Amino acid sequence: MRWSQTFIPTLRDAPADAEAVSHKLLVRGGFIRQLSAGSYTVLTLGQRVRLKVAAIIRQEMNAIGGQEMVLPTLHPAEIWKQSGRYDLVGENLFRLKDRKGVDLVLGMTEEEIFGVLASELFSYRQLPQIWYQMHTKFRDEARPKSGLLRVREFTMKDSYSLDIDVPGLDVGFDKHRVAYKRIFSRMGLHAFDVLASSGAMGGTESVEFVIRSAAGEDWIVTCESCDYRANVEKATSALSPRDDGAPADLDRYATPGLRTIKTLAEAHPEIASPDRQIKTLVYFLDGEPVLVLLRGDHDLQQQKLLDAAGVGEDIRPAEPEEIVELLGASPGSLGAVGVSELRIFADEALRGRFNLTTGANQDDWHLSGVSVERDIDVGQWGDLRAVVTGDSCVTCGSSVELWKGIEVGHIFKLGTKYSEAFGAYVQDENGDSHPVIMGSYGIGLERGMAAIVETHHDDRGIIWPVSVAPFEVVITVLRGDDPATTATAEKVYSELLESGVDVILDDRAERPGVKFADSELVGIPFRVTIGPRGVESGAVELTTRTDLSTVEVSLDSLVGDLLERVDLGRSLI
């Protein structure tokens, strides 16, 4: 392509209040334009990157036997009611009606539709299958943000494995795990595979692929010495044993004005250090009020509570007035001793503990000598607490670290939820009928692009890996009015094109500085600078975007040299 005839509307002014670096650079470089909140036009430069990302994904999916299809994004709501997700997923699902008043939804993921399709399978001989598509997904996000990182409409590669049994599912899952590592690596991303919560997807196990970046929204726990990695929503850590002394009897004591763990601990250090207090929280789960008990120095990880309760996503802390109505006291004096009419969840850190302090459900009074299992009617034990930096690794005991990351992929072992809902049953060799066992696997394309930019840029702009760069080489013509220079540039240009190199000829009537700056902002991996000076001496300059290093290359060896470099970049993994 010729730059002068390509719509590359680079800007030199960043969007005023954009936060994410990738957002600024993709807008400034002319890759994307915002249409409305969480909705972006992908311009020609952006589309070239997107297509390369898609090609990598397609290759790797085909390599594990994936079959590509395209499914509708407009679904009858009926199907979502059939799977139960119509009510389960909440407000993130776009819902609409057609002219006849029929309820429709816009697909946010497509287990339902693939489930319907899977009902056409009848024999174990047809399994396993891996089906996939790359198509638009819609999510009515509460708060779209950070450019392409969190949008309402985006492209997802979603694939689904279909197997006769659990070992088969494990194989399909592992194939995806390996394929995903290759995909992200080929995109130039260093992705960590971490244990994750399955949330409202259902299923038994899930693994998230995460890029370390401050622009991310997920918190990841990793061990400093072993390979334990997990999303905080799933992560756990080892507890050190506590010495509670001798069990004591329950006792009430006045605690006027002491409404926080900290102030209570300071006022009564001998009996109420934070790790000897019981923190009592009141939550509503699907509208039902419940108590959640944690050690005083621990915080609740909400997703863990949802997972423990097995409910959808309707969770909220109770309001102070609701708490008074339920327990007869305000936050700061709450406890679970003697409470029988509410479901009580308790964190494992409290199991077997005694001689603890908790609120007396009367303002300004606390109880001491609490033995959790003797005095509290715990309905369900679970790992509910949030891991923090410095906790001990469950696997090896070293300390763990928390960092922020961008979720670029997520793979789930689903089980039979959708196959049962849609009648996807096959017969085994004995003629017995079994629901197909499904896995589902997703990669967000545009988010992946943004993640690349987040991790590949400098103060001049984007540094695209060769594998996904909108162009591999830019030929910067310094004097378009010099016939010898133009002729040389045209010759190199057509030779590179013939060699299959993705090349753009910067033939604009701009001054050199503008062209250099633009090529660096846009992030093209290699730049060939051709000017009268070099043409005369038979040599041109070859600049590498990563470190802006420049070497002189003779015109004779230029194409061969470039081909070698480009090939190397394309095949890196």
Add this chain to the structure above:
RNA sequence: CGGGACGUAGCGCAGCUUGGUAGCGCGCAGCGUUCGGGACGCUGAGGUCGCGGGUUCAAGUCCCGCCGUCCCGACCA
């Protein structure tokens, strides 16, 4: 959904306190000079001041409502 801010030329912004002929920078068009790191001169085009209502002789500016966008939080298979 709670809190905060913003909406004026394609982009980035000033003007609003104290109402009185719509501004700046970049970009864009024409001509000329310039040309190996974001050039310069001259000329010019481009605006329902987010939308609706109100106050006023007069509203970009004051008041009310709505819409949109961003940021923090809540939320986020």
